Amino acid sequence: MKRTLGTCYYPEHWPEEMWAEDARRMAEAGLTWVRIGEFAWSRLEPAPGDMQWDWLDRAMDTLGDAGLRIVLGTPSATPPRWMLDRHPDMLALDGQGRPRGFGSRRHYCFSHDGYRAEAARVARLMAERYGSHPQLGAWQTDNEYGCHDTVISYSAAARQAFRLWLSERYGDIAALNAAWGNVFWSMEYDHFDQIDLPNLTVTEPNPAHSLAFRRFSSDQVVRFNRALVEAIRQGSDAPISHNYMGRVTEFDHYQTGADLEIATWDSYPLGFLEDRVGADDAHQRAFARQGDPDFQAFHHDLYRSVGRGRWWVMEQQPGPVNWAPHNPAPLPGMVRLWSWEAFAHGAEAVCYFRWRQAPFAQEQMHAGLLRPDSVEAPGLAEARQVALELADAPEVQPVQAPVGLIFDYDAEWAWEVQPHGAGLRYFDLVFAHYRALRRAGLSVEILSPTTREFSGYRMLLAPGLMHLPEALKEALAAFEGVLLIGPRTAARDGEFNIPVPLPPDWPGLDVVVARVESLRPDMPVTLVGGGAVVGYLEELEGAVETVLVAENGQPVCVRQGGTVYMAGWGDDAALDRLVAMMCEAAGLPCLALPDGVRCRETGTERFWFNYAAEARACPAGPLPPAGVLREAL
Ligand code: GAL
Numbered sequence: 001m002k003r004t005l006g007t008c009y010y011p012e013h014w015p016e017e018m019w020a021e022d023a024r025r026m027a028e029a030g031l032t033w034v035r036i037g038e039f040a041w042s043r044l045e046p047a048p049g050d051m052q053w054d055w056l057d058r059a060m061d062t063l064g065d066a067g068l069r070i071v072l073g074t075p076s077a078t079p080p081r082w083m084l085d086r087h088p089d090m091l092a093l094d095g096q097g098r099p100r101g102f103g104s105r106r107h108y109c110f111s112h113d114g115y116r117a118e119a120a121r122v123a124r125l126m127a128e129r130y131g132s133h134p135q136l137g138a139w140q141t142d143n144e145y146g147c148h149d150t151v152i153s154y155s156a157a158a159r160q161a162f163r164l165w166l167s168e169r170y171g172d173i174a175a176l177n178a179a180w181g182n183v184f185w186s187m188e189y190d191h192f193d194q195i196d197l198p199n200l201t202v203t204e205p206n207p208a209h210s211l212a213f214r215r216f217s218s219d220q221v222v223r224f225n226r227a228l229v230e231a232i233r234q235g236s237d238a239p240i241s242h243n244y245m246g247r248v249t250e251f252d253h254y255q256t257g258a259d260l261e262i263a264t265w266d267s268y269p270l271g272f273l274e275d276r277v278g279a280d281d282a283h284q285r286a287f288a289r290q291g292d293p294d295f296q297a298f299h300h301d302l303y304r305s306v307g308r309g310r311w312w313v314m315e316q317q318p319g320p321v322n323w324a325p326h327n328p329a330p331l332p333g334m335v336r337l338w339s340w341e342a343f344a345h346g347a348e349a350v351c352y353f354r355w356r357q358a359p360f361a362q363e364q365m366h367a368g369l370l371r372p373d374s375v376e377a378p379g380l381a382e383a384r385q386v387a388l389e390l391a392d393a394p395e396v397q398p399v400q401a402p403v404g405l406i407f408d409y410d411a412e413w414a415w416e417v418q419p420h421g422a423g424l425r426y427f428d429l430v431f432a433h434y435r436a437l438r439r440a441g442l443s444v445e446i447l448s449p450t451t452r453e454f455s456g457y458r459m460l461l462a463p464g465l466m467h468l469p470e471a472l473k474e475a476l477a478a479f480e481g482v483l484l485i486g487p488r489t490a491a492r493d494g495e496f497n498i499p500v501p502l503p504p505d506w507p508g509l510d511v512v513v514a515r516v517e518s519l520r521p522d523m524p525v526t527l528v529g530g531g532a533v534v535g536y537l538e539e540l541e542g543a544v545e546t547v548l549v550a551e552n553g554q555p556v557c558v559r560q561g562g563t564v565y566m567a568g569w570g571d572d573a574a575l576d577r578l579v580a581m582m583c584e585a586a587g588l589p590c591l592a593l594p595d596g597v598r599c600r601e602t603g604t605e606r607f608w609f610n611y612a613a614e615a616r617a618c619p620a621g622p623l624p625p626a627g628v629l630r631e632a633l
Helices: 016-028 054-065 081-086 113-130 156-170 173-180 207-233 253-257 269-275 281-286 295-306 334-344 378-392 409-417 426-439 470-477 572-586
Strands: 004-008 033-036 069-073 136-140 240-244 262-267 311-316 349-352 403-406 444-447 459-462 482-485 512-518 532-541 545-549 555-560 563-566 568-570 597-601 605-610 616-618 621-623 628-632
Touching: 004 378, 016 054, 033 054, 033 349, 054 069, 054 113, 081 113, 113 207, 156 173, 156 207, 173 207, 207 240, 207 253, 207 409, 240 295, 240 311, 253 295, 262 295, 269 295, 295 311, 295 334, 295 426, 295 444, 311 334, 334 349, 334 378, 334 605, 334 628, 349 378, 403 426, 409 426, 426 444, 426 568, 426 572, 459 572, 482 572, 532 555, 532 572, 545 572, 555 568, 563 572, 568 572, 597 616, 605 616, 605 621, 621 628
Parallel strands: 004 033, 004 349, 033 069, 069 136, 136 240, 240 262, 262 311, 311 349, 403 444, 403 459, 459 482, 482 563
Antiparallel strands: 512 532, 532 568, 545 555, 555 563, 597 605, 605 628, 616 621
8 A cells, every 4th residue: 555645725715826836836745635625615606506616627627737636525514604594494503502603614403404405415516527537536525523512413403303213213102211211200201202302401311311312413424424425426436535533422433434435534633632632731741742642543543443444644733733722833753753653553645734824714823834925834844754755665564453442432422421420431441441552562453343353353452331232242252362341341231221130241250240439539449569440440249360459458350261350440550550461361562661652563564653752762772752763574
């Protein structure tokens, strides 16, 4: 596979006289791809049905003439103002019932049939016009589903669609009442049209109701995306992608991914560090100009899985961004490091957002590869360096990593619906395990909960899966390597009820979770030999081998055969011990990498990265700050 670079460009933002020179400079910098179009609806269709293709025809040709290949975005993330006159009820409503108004982007409700039809119409027209353009390389549907918290909507359209979704799922209302336990607090319904969305209730709604609404909301995104894919397919057979985000978990990305050929994601390491990694101040300070050492890698691995092997970075931060609480400049070398790290995880392409910094509107303070005056910004030199290095680099040979980690969107929603303790989030639990694996120098595959084939893995981790379909449970129980489950594994059935026999009810593991408690952040339960449980702890019954025990003698981690059950939320030190124990049992090497140093293996190379602001050593040699080392295997 050839690795390539690209950028995101908005021809509609610049006088046409600039396009050819921009295109020439992109090609000269070693870029292959240019993504355009995803926000251009008001210029493509200034009034309903008045299609203005000429400018886009010329932009495609100008970029193509410079040798660039085009990713064409469909513009449904930014419906123009006239759309609201045509569909006044298309706006999403927030949990308080307030409309999310016009004047930025992503204001539509995924459940609005009229808007979905408009979005599909413009996608079909674009595909009919450009589907056979010689330089068209790929499509992008919409832009960042879920960005700005836009998956969940409490609109009338959502309520109507939810009722239909429920009636299709449960068939009759008695089945729904029974499944949800609506006898509790006299919440029983007589027919589906009485069921509202789970907002504006006096106290918390029934968790089964909330979880059903989260599943429904995810399905609406899948359905919307599918409508765009079907529309594009009427005029084009080029691959179709979508650009996902970091830590957006409101819809099941594996399910949208199943309808697409390529998964891409938008990587903003410095913005994410402060905005969504969830690390403490000392960590944020230490990595302020580099980003979290694991957050990008986690998403690279996640989207490789979502794309079934085919994935890109569609937007790579090239300098300071505008949207985090603080927006520092990257340390010199980090744009290069982030790019190489994506390739080490198997990216086909890395595209920088954006070509030139915009002097107007919301993102004036967001760096591009060029300054607003077209002079090179620092990121461009690093992109050029990567292009030169790629020209000399061997082709990537992908290889399956020895460790699998299951990430399940449904579990994220279940934990959110019933965290049991403030701040306990499934994403953080999975990410904490991922970080521990990376500190041990391991390469990881992130697996969807629909995976049934685990051959080739030595170790599998499936923390926090609150509900497991029977088939997944059977496949995991049949796994012959070392398996980690818990806490909260199989703690609920598919309808959010506590199952009897009590969890985990796991074949070959004679333990029962007898009681659970959540803990204040300032009352960690320390473990004999180091580390602690924080936030959440289960009491186990059963006589199995104990591998981690609390100072008061309570078993925290137990093992029987190859199955390990973790009965609490381990801190970093506890998870390091857990991973070391599992590596030993699985016969895998376990390193203790210096702070900020990470490694990843492909079939042919081992990459070392230094996220620290100081020089570090790694087994392959010295690593300066932002250093990257490649070793042939
Ligand atoms: C992304 C988005 C882009 C741009 C960028 C700024 O989330 O897709 O359109 O807004 O952020 O960092």
